Amino acid sequence: MAAGRRGMRPVRVVQYLLLIMVLVISAGPLLWVLVNAIRPDSEIIAYPPTVLPGAVTGDHFVALFTLYDFGTYLLNSLVIAGTATAGALVFGTLAAYAMARFDFRLVRVLGELSLVAYLIPPILVLVPVTQILFGSGLGDNRVALAVLYTATLLPFALWILRSYFTGVAVDIEEAAMIDRCTRFGAFLRVVLPQAVPGLISTGIFTFNAAWSEYLFASTLMTTNSKLPANAAIFLLMGNMGTESWGLLMAAALTIVAPVVILFVLAQRWLISGIGEGAVRG
Incomplete structure (x- = not known):
């Protein structure tokens, strides 16, 4: 040995x-x-460049939230991404349960078509989606953007959650219905609690996708005060290029930090959710 x-x-x-x-x-x-x-712009543009900062400063973060009111953009991102995540989880959970429990040909075909739609690159549908929304008077609307994110994230949530509901034994639901519980009641009290790891992992991934989406946000939102944070970064750019690399890096770090913290806090449920989904799928 x-x-x-x-x-x-x-x-x-x-x-x-x-x-x-x-x-x-x-x-x-x-x-x-x-x-x-966290270091001054003079060190960032200095040549030769240095790896470690010679001086530490928080001026970039102060300017970010005082001069540019970056908190408003973060709030927009939180509302839009949170609404899209909630919508994708609610509709995805119901649709995934229907696909796992009912053998209807139409349901199966619609589920497969939704997966095909998810595989289409967003850039290909940007022009028609923009024409439809602005033609309907829904352009520059945060609610419309959240609904659009829900529609694009729904196929992902549907196929991830379907594996969890498939792995839940039907006998448990039947036992609950024998005890005078409706099917929907059995779904809420028996099936849904067993799919909590899948719901958490799916919610984290959908929230991250909605939080970091840039293409539709930068195209459909024309009012600066309605922009989500990732699309508002261009406001930190001048006409001749980047005015402050430190300010730009502070904005990028501020956008990434909430997602990293979310992943760290939900790591236990995330790992268990991915593992159970892979085994059940």
């Missing part, structure tokens, strides 16, 4: 090196954003 362990050491070293490489590639840009957000 000692010889076997010695033989595994080079493999283990290679694995750790690969993990470190992946970590540097994925987390390196975020760390660079953090470093540039």
Whole structure:
């Protein structure tokens, strides 16, 4: 066994090196954003560049929320992404349960068509969606943008949650209905609690997608005060380019921070939800 362990050491070293490489590639840009957000612009544009900041400052964050009122854009993002996530979870849960429990050909065909629609790149439907919304008087409307996000995220929520409801035994529901519980009551009291990890993981991914969406937000919203945070970053850009790299990095870090915190807080449910969904699917 000692010889076997010695033989595994080079493999283990290679694995750790690969993990470190992946970590540097994925987390390196975020760390660079953090470093540039807390040091003066004079150090950012200095040559040769330095890795660690010589001086630490919070002026970029102060200017971000005082001069540019970035809190309004964050609130817009929270309302739009939260509404879209809630809508996708509600409609996705009901549709996924119907697909898992009822063998209707029409339901199955509609579910497959929704998956095909999810695979279409958003850039291909940007022009017709813009024409429809502005032609209907719904352009520059945060509610319309939230409904659009709900429609685009619904297929993802539908197919993720379908695997959870498929894995729940039908006998449990039948036992609840024998005890004078309606099907909808059995769904709420028996099936839905068992799908909580799936609901949490699906909600996190849908919220992240709605929070970070830029294409439709920057095209459909024409009033600056209604912009979500990720689309409002261009307001920090001058006509001749970037006026302050530190301010831009502070805005990027402010946008990323809520999603990172959400992932950290819900990590336990997220991992269990992904694992159970993969096994049940």
